[in-house]
Amino acid sequence: MPEVAPGIQRWAAPQASNAARPGGGQDHLGLNGIDASGLLAQLLPNINVLTVHPRYQSFYLFLLDEYWRRGEHRASAKGFSQFLRPREYFHSLANFYCQQPTHPVGDYGSVIGSRRTSGWAKRRDPIYPFRENYIGNALGGYGYYYRSVALGLDLIAGPKFGSLPLDKPTKRGAELAEAFREAVHDTEYIRKYFDADEVPREVIEEYAQVSCLCRTSDPATPDQRPLLDAFTTAGLAANARRAGLRTFLDIADQTDGHSLDDERFRQLIYFGRTDDGATYRATPKLAKEVARWRVWQAREYLSVGLSAIFALINDWGVAQGGVVRALPLAALWDHLRIHTSFGELSRDLGPGHPAIELDSAFATLVDWQAKHLNLGSPDLPDSLGEHRLAQLLRFEPRSTTRLALAGLLLVTAIGRRWREADAGEEFFDAGGGDDISIRQIGKWVQSASERRITVGDALRELCERVIRLHLNVALSKLPEDRFRFFRELGGFRFGGFDIGVGFVSSRYLALATHAHELALCGDPSLPIHPLTNLGLQFLKEA
Numbered sequence: 315m316p317e318v319a320p321g322i323q324r325w326a327a328p329q330a331s332n333a334a335r336p337g338g339g340q341d342h343l344g345l346n347g348i349d350a351s352g353l354l355a356q357l358l359p360n361i362n363v364l365t366v367h368p369r370y371q372s373f374y375l376f377l378l379d380e381y382w383r384r385g386e387h388r389a390s391a392k393g394f395s396q397f398l399r400p401r402e403y404f405h406s407l408a409n410f411y412c413q414q415p416t417h418p419v420g421d422y423g424s425v426i427g428s429r430r431t432s433g434w435a436k437r438r439d440p441i442y443p444f445r446e447n448y449i450g451n452a453l454g455g456y457g458y459y460y461r462s463v464a465l466g467l468d469l470i471a472g473p474k475f476g477s478l479p480l481d482k483p484t485k486r487g488a489e490l491a492e493a494f495r496e497a498v499h500d501t502e503y504i505r506k507y508f509d510a511d512e513v514p515r516e517v518i519e520e521y522a523q524v525s526c527l528c529r530t531s532d533p534a535t536p537d538q539r540p541l542l543d544a545f546t547t548a549g550l551a552a553n554a555r556r557a558g559l560r561t562f563l564d565i566a567d568q569t570d571g572h573s574l575d576d577e578r579f580r581q582l583i584y585f586g587r588t589d590d591g592a593t594y595r596a597t598p599k600l601a602k603e604v605a606r607w608r609v610w611q612a613r614e615y616l617s618v619g620l621s622a623i624f625a626l627i628n629d630w631g632v633a634q635g636g637v638v639r640a641l642p643l644a645a646l647w648d649h650l651r652i653h654t655s656f657g658e659l660s661r662d663l664g665p666g667h668p669a670i671e672l673d674s675a676f677a678t679l680v681d682w683q684a685k686h687l688n689l690g691s692p693d694l695p696d697s698l699g700e701h702r703l704a705q706l707l708r709f710e711p712r713s714t715t716r717l718a719l720a721g722l723l724l725v726t727a728i729g730r731r732w733r734e735a736d737a738g739e740e741f742f743d744a745g746g747g748d749d750i751s752i753r754q755i756g757k758w759v760q761s762a763s764e765r766r767i768t769v770g771d772a773l774r775e776l777c778e779r780v781i782r783l784h785l786n787v788a789l790s791k792l793p794e795d796r797f798r799f800f801r802e803l804g805g806f807r808f809g810g811f812d813i814g815v816g817f818v819s820s821r822y823l824a825l826a827t828h829a830h831e832l833a834l835c836g837d838p839s840l841p842i843h844p845l846t847n848l849g850l851q852f853l854k855e856a
């Protein structure tokens with residue numbers, strides 16, 4: 315961050331939690347609330363970006379159930395914290411000693427406390443003492459991430475008041491706890507060391523073979539069935555959760571032979587194929603569900619476009635000294651006139667660029683782009699498709715041209731493509747309060763074409779829309795300082811931050827891990843990931 319004079323330093327440090335958000339982008343435009351908390355919460359309820367392993371529900375319910383068994387009269391939230399933490403710590407270590415065939419090759423990810431425990435486990439000490447600093451939260455990963463899911467799955471009944479919750483297993487939760495108990499009760503850890511502060515490594519290693527998070531991908535594991543039942547039938551959102559899991563299985567079923575990841579999942583959902591040859595066509599019963607996922611991905615592309623325009627404004631302001639003095643917006647328009655060139659962009663995107671410049675009619679740009687988008691076709695569009703533009707913005711070095719024109723083209727592509735589609739879908743109106751729903755973007759593209767404005771005018775309108783959006787979002791977060799720029803003396807002052815450009819939300823890892831670790835399909839990160847009999851049956855019931 316550049317130096318600023320004392321007295322005018324009013325910027326909060328960038329938050330680590332923002333930097334760590336999957337997708338890499340920070341949420342200065344409020345996009346995460348729309349895409350992740352809004353749409354994904356409907357598409358995939360109770361399978362969250364940080365609740366990756368379903369078996370944590372079995373494990374935490376077992377701990378909760380054990381705790382209550384020890385005498386209800388003594389039960390307290392603080393007592394549960396003291397009970398949970400050492401047991402979560404030893405379980406965390408155990409996940410690194412599993413030798414079962416269900417265990418993935420390489421480092422096992424998303425284990426609670428693993429930032430510390432994976433390194434400690436690798437040292438292979440003969441005895442492990444409980445180390446209090448394995449994680450911060452009083453209720454560990456349960457308090458951080460998994461408790462909200464347990465509530466959504468009707469596994470616990472939580473108290474209405476109190477800062478540290480003391481939950482009670484429901485009937486369903488107690489049954490799940492019992493099934494996990496059946497899986498682990500025979501181990502020396504449970505029999506002799508469950509209350510210990512120090513545990514020999516060999517005891518943890520034995521416990522690992524039955525307690526590891528991977529074990530529910532084997533249907534013979536006692537808690538696999540009640541866990542699958544919970545995820546597919548429990549809670550108010552069970553129908554939506556089932557549909558989300560089925561959509562994933564439909565994709566996994568049709569892509570056996572191709573390994574899957576977040577990027578390929580997005581392409582399969584949006585284009586029905588990936589740039590490396592996997593294809594997907596939704597089975598008729600899931601068509602409506604997949605159409606909703608597709609609008610979610612359209613919003614993700616829109617987010618990349620909008621965040622590129624935001625980065626454009628920010629980069630310009632910081633580079634022009636906007637950290638120490640206010641800059642007039644007219645200077646940004648001059649900057650764009652001088653530094654954006656379709657010729658430069660066409661070198662990035664390949665052949666086929668027309669004779670368009672900033673003073674060309676915007677309608678010409680829209681028509682030309684529509685021809686290159688294969689609107690309405692399930693095929694992957696050519697170099698001007700949303701995927702290519704997003705790749706350019708996310709992974710290639712930044713320039714004014716790239717941010718401005720690829721950003722504008724991406725926003726225009728979404729507005730143009732989805733104007734053709736059935737817009738009766740509620741997802742088209744997500745973000746409407748901020749003037750950035752897909753429907754509103756579509757209307758803007760149409761009206762900008764009809765008003766006969768130039769490409770440069772359209773770019774300015776888009777910049778102004780993004781500025782308004784950021785100021786509104788930052789204003790709503792006060793007193794926390796989230797402004798990356800703000801109005802001052804008829805211009806704008808800048809905070810000197812870096813702005814990321816990327817997708818807002820992804821639950822791919824959690825979704826894929828749930829499908830696999832609930833024994834519905836093989837490991838989707840491997841090319842061969844067939845559906846299990848359970849998975850085939852579950853998909854057929856759609």
Ligand SMILES: [Zn+2]
Nearest residue numbers: 412417526528
């Ligand atoms: Zn394992």
